[in-house]
Amino acid sequence: MSTIPFRTAREIRDAVSGRSVSAVQVCEHALATIEAANPKLNAFLTVARDRALERARAIDREGHTGLLAGVPVALKDNILTRGVTTTASSRMLQRFVPPYDATVVTRLEAAGAVVMGKTNCDEFAMGSTTENSAFGPSRNPWNPDHISGGSSGGSAVAVASGMSPIALGSDTGGSIRQPASLCGVVGLKPTYGRVSRYGLIAFASSLDQIGPMARTTYDAATALAVLAGPDPCDSTASQEPVADYVGGLTGDIRGVRLGVPGKMLQDGVEAPVRSAFYAALDVLRGRGAELVDIDLPHASYAIATYYVIATAEASSNLARYDGVRYGFRTESAGNLKEMYERTRSQGFGPEVKRRIMLGTYVLSAGYYDAYYLKAQQVRTLVRRDYEQAFQKVDAVAMPTSPTAAFRIGEKIEDPLSLYLTDVFTVSANLAGLPGLSIPCGRTPNRLPIGLQLTGRPFDEATLLRIGDSYERETNWTEENPADAGGS
């Protein structure tokens, strides 16, 4: 028998398919790790112990050679799981038990993965710290007084702390990449349409995308290979051919042209983030990448554009929570209108209400043209900036977040200050592009720093090849929070 624990999905998959360890042993070890670490870190809201063990036993019984044979996976709690409570970290859905699985869940299980449970996030994926969860914040395993990032914070914590080698998140404005960066793991937001969203609780439908988080780029590539492809249940899931993401990890990035938007990085980036970022570029240049200075002239407008469009779409999507068909309903209402209003006021938390209000305002008569239509036009300009950049370069490099994880509570009183931390991530969603965050350093306080690579539509393969090549020369993904004394 091999020694448990394993670090990566690849090691687990190889051991389970080679029968040197059983899927049940892997599963039991993951359950024990969750039991030990979760009370402190609050990564999981629900642990699907029985479903996981049953699944692991079936894999051992039948044998499995799938890409994720016996690999534990954690799912952000806005991804539907048949028979397993799915809350979106909201009181509104606290007791919601979905009648069907999201397509990504079906695909993961078909590849041999074992669903361990559901992870904490900002309510309805709105936020970048998990402080907007109705069930308390997740904590950063590198320092539990600090935020996990968000909104897919629980998924990032589950991977970083060894509870699960792979987790799924969703990314509307950075919600996979930013928590991955802040917790020191790999996070991939695929191209809009690359992965089916059937069974994802909608936030902003023209921006939302599901993607994997993992310890290594290899594992993220493996997960994407499982997740990507068309889906008869989601007409926005693309028919584009799926590349050989794992086979493309050659380590060779000679001649890859990497765009660096130097002007954007002049202000507002913390010194340790800046120096880790430029050190990472040096590594990539040393491996043969060519660095090209580029300009994204409308990038500074991306946050304003994003918060108009995302809130507008959210106000529309969240109109469905009316206390009639599923979810929370208020106890006290004399008539239907009161029931709607009280249900929504008691069921939604402050950030969700704020965004519904903002979205309703920018869509309302008299303000539509000045805010919503204008933002859609600026969105076109943001896209064009990238199209022009990709005529000269193969990928764009930026830090994922301008800062490392700050303290829990530090920015909660000032929503705008929090929105501004999305500066490097939102434009990929506005333009529909794939984005990868990989660990590239630590602050003096040992908090992780991430490097973000943004690519052409459906060119995840190039991002993964660059990320994997970088990992071959560095060891950020090999360190554990426990080594830092964090947990």
Next chain:
Amino acid sequence: MPERLTRADVDRIATLARLELTDTEKDLFVHQLSHVLEYAEQIQQIDTTGVPPTSQVLSRMPADRPDEPRAGLTNAEALANAPDPSPQTGLFRVPRVL
């Protein structure tokens, strides 16, 4: 500088959004939403003459699947999460409308 939104604006938006806000929430939102809108106004400086709006970013329009009948949720499954189901009639119950 005066806030971008007044208390009356917040009341109007809350009605449209079917939210019943407390006085404390209203005061907070007047301030916080004004602050965000003030920031968002920067997009109005950009010349977008002749720029088409982007409402979605798919490179090609999605193909429809064949329109064939398939099994959906059963009535019991559809009612299973309802706050006030009526299994006898198979319907969702709501409070009186007026």
